[in-house]
Amino acid sequence: MSKDNIGLNLEYEVLRNDFTKAGEASSNIKKILTQLGINSSIIRRIAIATYEAEMNIAIHSLGGCITVNVTPKEINIVALDNGPGIEDIELAMQEGYSTAPNSVRELGFGAGMGLSNMKRCSDKFKITSQKGKNTRVNMIIYI
Amino acid sequence: MKLSNIVTELDLEIVAGYNLENENNEPQGVYICDLLSLVMGKAKEHDIWITIQTHVNIVAVASLVDITAIIVSEGIEIDEDTKAKASEVNIPIFRSNLSSYDLATKLNSLGV
Ligand SMILES: Nc1ncnc2c1ncn2[C@@H]1O[C@H](COP(=O)(O)OP(=O)(O)O)[C@@H](O)[C@H]1O
Ligand SMILES: [Mg+2]
Numbered sequence: 001m002s003k004d005n006i007g008l009n010l011e012y013e014v015l016r017n018d019f020t021k022a023g024e025a026s027s028n029i030k031k032i033l034t035q036l037g038i039n040s041s042i043i044r045r046i047a048i049a050t051y052e053a054e055m056n057i058a059i060h061s062l063g064g065c066i067t068v069n070v071t072p073k074e075i076n077i078v079a080l081d082n083g084p085g086i087e088d089i090e091l092a093m094q095e096g097y098s099t100a101p102n103s104v105r106e107l108g109f110g111a112g113m114g115l116s117n118m119k120r121c122s123d124k125f126k127i128t129s130q131k132g133k134n135t136r137v138n139m140i141i142y143i
Numbered sequence: 144m145k146l147s148n149i150v151t152e153l154d155l156e157i158v159a160g161y162n163l164e165n166e167n168n169e170p171q172g173v174y175i176c177d178l179l180s181l182v183m184g185k186a187k188e189h190d191i192w193i194t195i196q197t198h199v200n201i202v203a204v205a206s207l208v209d210i211t212a213i214i215v216s217e218g219i220e221i222d223e224d225t226k227a228k229a230s231e232v233n234i235p236i237f238r239s240n241l242s243s244y245d246l247a248t249k250l251n252s253l254g255v
């Protein structure tokens with residue numbers, strides 16, 4: 001299979017607080033996209049975007065999943081979790097803002113740059129959330 | 144300069160993931176940081192990454208942004224699962240008793 005005739009759908013479950021496994025979804029996505037022969041600078045952007053999405057689900061949510069849809073034109077990534085949602089999205093998007101607990105900050109997480117990294121790496125970025133509901137991040141990267 | 148020469152010149156302790164496949168790689172730069180999202184966003188492909196983080200996630204980060212090698216400074220102890228992961232995905236991890244600053248100065252004088 002090459003990137004000219006692809007129609008591929010990947011799905012990964014991300015568990016709450018599972019930091020040892022975290023990074024596996026994004027690593028696997030990178031591996032598959034590399035095998036498809038996709039341009040390395042695009043793969044890099046997708047790797048960053050999916051890693052940050054994966055970590056946010058593991059650290060800030062009750063768990064969720066990441067789906068990646070690969071078409072000849074674009075890569076469409078959806079990170080969807082089971083809550084608890086974000087009260088103020090504008091604030092969450094600000095670089096440096098983080099509610100990560102100290103226990104994970106000590107491991108190097110919680111720089112408050114995840115959402116802005118995701119936005120910067122995407123051609124289209126959309127986050128929808130509400131306190132008490134789930135959070136959905138949709139990122140599209142053109143190939 | 145080849146990774147193998149850097150290991151010798153800096154007297155680095157080989158921790159994991161260093162092998163015939165990557166000993167001839169030539170790092171192009173150095174990035175120092177302990178915050179993972181900053182490394183994701185700012186480290187360049189083929190950089191050496193100097194950090195005091197030792198949790199297993201440093202391997203995923205390095206691998207995702209194509210870092211050539213990780214050097215853990217200040218002689219900090221490295222988790223067993225970090226070593227295992229590094230061997231699995233071929234990311235060399237070294238350790239040194241020097242500070243991040245001293246390591247960077249030495250790398251700079253070697254032309255990295
Ligand atoms: N999936 C999510 N569920 C709930 N809150 C989230 C989620 N993703 C991000 N947030 C909130 O947005 C903040 C900023 O996220 P981010 O930019 O990735 O930085 P960091 O993860 O380092 O805190 C988080 O600290 C958290 O409060
Ligand atoms: Mg984050």
